[in-house]
Amino acid sequence: MPGPSVSKTQIHIGESNCYAAPSESIPDLVPIADSNSIKVTRLFVGKLLWGARFLMRKSHRWGALIVAAPFLIVLITGLILQLKKEWHFVQPPTKKGTPLALDVSFATILSSSQTVPEANIQTWEDIERLDVRPDKGIIKVQAKNYYEIQLDSSDGKVLQVAYRNSDWLEAMHDGSWFHEQAKLWIFLPSAVIVLTLWISGIYLFFLPWSVKLGKKTKKAIET
Numbered sequence: 001m002p003g004p005s006v007s008k009t010q011i012h013i014g015e016s017n018c019y020a021a022p023s024e025s026i027p028d029l030v031p032i033a034d035s036n037s038i039k040v041t042r043l044f045v046g047k048l049l050w051g052a053r054f055l056m057r058k059s060h061r062w063g064a065l066i067v068a069a070p071f072l073i074v075l076i077t078g079l080i081l082q083l084k085k086e087w088h089f090v091q092p093p094t095k096k097g098t099p100l101a102l103d104v105s106f107a108t109i110l111s112s113s114q115t116v117p118e119a120n121i122q123t124w125e126d127i128e129r130l131d132v133r134p135d136k137g138i139i140k141v142q143a144k145n146y147y148e149i150q151l152d153s154s155d156g157k158v159l160q161v162a163y164r165n166s167d168w169l170e171a172m173h174d175g176s177w178f179h180e181q182a183k184l185w186i187f188l189p190s191a192v193i194v195l196t197l198w199i200s201g202i203y204l205f206f207l208p209w210s211v212k213l214g215k216k217t218k219k220a221i222e223t
Contacts, residue, residue, distance in 0.1 A: 064197060070175070070190040077173040084166045092162035097137030097152035108156035109139060112149070115163050119143040128167075142167070 023074075084091040096200070109130070111119045121127060121143055131140035141149040148164040149156065171177035175187035 001069065065080040067190040067193045067197075070187055070203070071194055072173075074173060074190075077169050081166065081169055081173060088162075089165060091147055091158060091166040092150075092164060094133065094136060094138060094140075094176035095150050096151075097157075097159060099137045100134055101137055101154035102132070102134060103154050104151065104156040109141060109151060112158055113141045113143075114150050114157065116149050118161060118163075119147040120145055121149075121150055122165070129139065151204040 080087075081089060110121075110124065113119060113127065114139045115164035115197075119126075119141070121141075126144055128144045131142065132138075133140070134153070137150045137153045138159070139153050141151060142164060143149070146164050146167050148160075148162055149158060150160040152159055168177055178186075
């Protein structure tokens with residue numbers, strides 16, 4: 001009775017027996033890419049880079065137009081606030097009272113502040129905050145109408161009354177001067193767009209150098 005058929009092909013070479021796998025199991029070789037496919041790939045990559053560059057330029061232009069007004073406000077107010085210690089128009093200079101003498105009570109602070117008509121302080125609700133400087137013996141009473149009263153921390157004597165422009169400039173700098181939500185929905189997105197413009201600007205600045213370097217490298221390889 002004949003045995004089962006063998007799926008292998010027997011080859012006799014001299015005294016040894018070798019077996020080779022059937023021809024169906026031998027995979028076809030992957031053809032090596034020719035010059036035309038390389039050109040197509042380079043053309044595709046070139047168009048992709050050109051599209052990215054075009055999109056980057058467009059977004060750079062429109063992004064600058066969108067954030068022009070908020071960024072200008074942030075820039076101008078930021079420049080002015082940099083000089084608040086040197087320019088007394090922005091922030092009044094700090095007077096000197098009785099150092100390390102914090103004997104004045106809250107009632108005295110309120111009553112002394114009420115004597116300044118410019119500040120228009122009647123109750124504690126009219127006061128934005130208190131700034132205590134023990135080393136200079138000063139208590140700064142900042143009213144909600146941006147007036148600042150500097151009191152001697154020992155007896156509550158009024159030493160200086162001045163309009164504090166730095167407060168509303170800081171509020172304008174972060175956008176809260178216009179509206180409470182303007183800081184979150186206008187000035188914060190504008191800051192993100194400015195960051196994107198910075199990144200795209202750096203990319204567009206170095207892109208020509210990268211292209212030239214790529215061309216030089218290509219010529220060196222071809223030669």
